[in-house]
Amino acid sequence: MAGMTQFAPAKVNLALHVTGKREDGFHLLDSLVVFAGGGDWLTFAPADTLSLQVRGPRARGVPEDGRNLVWKAAQWLAPGRGAAITLDKHLPHAGGIGGGSADAACALRGLAQMWGVDVPRGAEALGADVPVCLHGRPVRMRGIGEVLEDVPPLPPVWIVLVNAGQEVPTGPVFKALERTDNPPLPAPAWDGFDGFMAWLQETRNDLQTAAKTVSPIIDDVLARLSQTHGCRLARMSGSGGTCFGLFEAEADAVAAATAMPADWWAEAAPVLGAMP
Structure with a gap:
């Protein structure tokens, strides 16, 4: 079988409410998760042993061994099986857009296809965001990431993802939270772009102030995004530090991404209705 290439899209929390905290320390979330048309790419080729090569504009510092979630995903799926995996890394590290989880989910999909096996339940063992990245389409995510509920179809939306280059570790952000018992999301319901923006205005990212x-x-x-023409909402994704702006027009989104400082990572992309 020849090698194949698959896409690992960025995961974006358009809204993220922290609704509780379990006795084991895990926080309970209620989030609207979507995927953007920008991300990493993984190539899989048959091989006798497992190997991982990382390249691309964000490859620096990314491990190529068992510390990488892609490697862990391969070993979890089918221990002892071989594959030559190449990760073309474009998403920033510790960016709150699920880069490692998206890569792991992509590895599970690609390797399952190449090896002719099914992806079993329990992918959350690789990380709380891996199940939603396997899901690969807009969804309401609750609990600690294991409860996934369908949402109404999204209207066409363009997103600009921006990261200023500072890694934001998740632990200190959750530790800085003032409240962990916030109200949940309103029931997902919208009609058209304006209706979707109105719904989002009633939501929050409860981690944004802490981050x-x-x-x-x-x-x-956030200030720079808010000031760009056509930006209807500027907010942080996940636990940071990637922020996003939402736009109705592609031209406005592209112009906004171009206007960001040259040393920041900025990308305009459509919000995906399903995995391409």
Whole structure:
């Protein structure tokens, strides 16, 4: 079988409410998760042993051994099987857009196809975001990431993802949270772009204020996004530090991404209705 290439799209929390905390320390979330038309790419080729090569503009510092979630995903799926995997890395590290989880989910899909096996239940063992990345389409995510519920179809939306280059570790952000018992999302219901924006205005990212205490530059990113023409909502994704702006027109999104500082990572992409 010849090698194949598959896409690992960025995961974006358009809304993220922290609704509780379990006795084991895990936080309960209620989030609207979507996927963007920008991300990493993985190529899989048959081989006797497992190997991983990382290249691309964000390859620096990414491990090529058992510390990488792609490697862990391969071993979890079928221990002892071989494959030559190449990860073309474009998403920033510790960016709150599920880069490692998206790569792991892509590895599970690609290797399952190449090896002729099914992906078993329990992918959350690789990380809380791996199941939603396997799902690969807009969804309401609750619990600690294991409860996935369908949402109404999204209207066409363009997203601009921006990261100023500061990694934001998740632990300190959750530790800086003032409240963990916030109200859940309103019931997902919208009609058209304006209706979707109106629904989102009634939601929040409960981690955003805490993340800004860890990485104050998030404030600058949000301010720049908010000031671009056509931006209807600017917010942080996940636990940071990637922020996003939502646009109705592709031209406005592309112009906004272009207007960001040259040393920031910025990408305009459509919000995906399903995995391409």
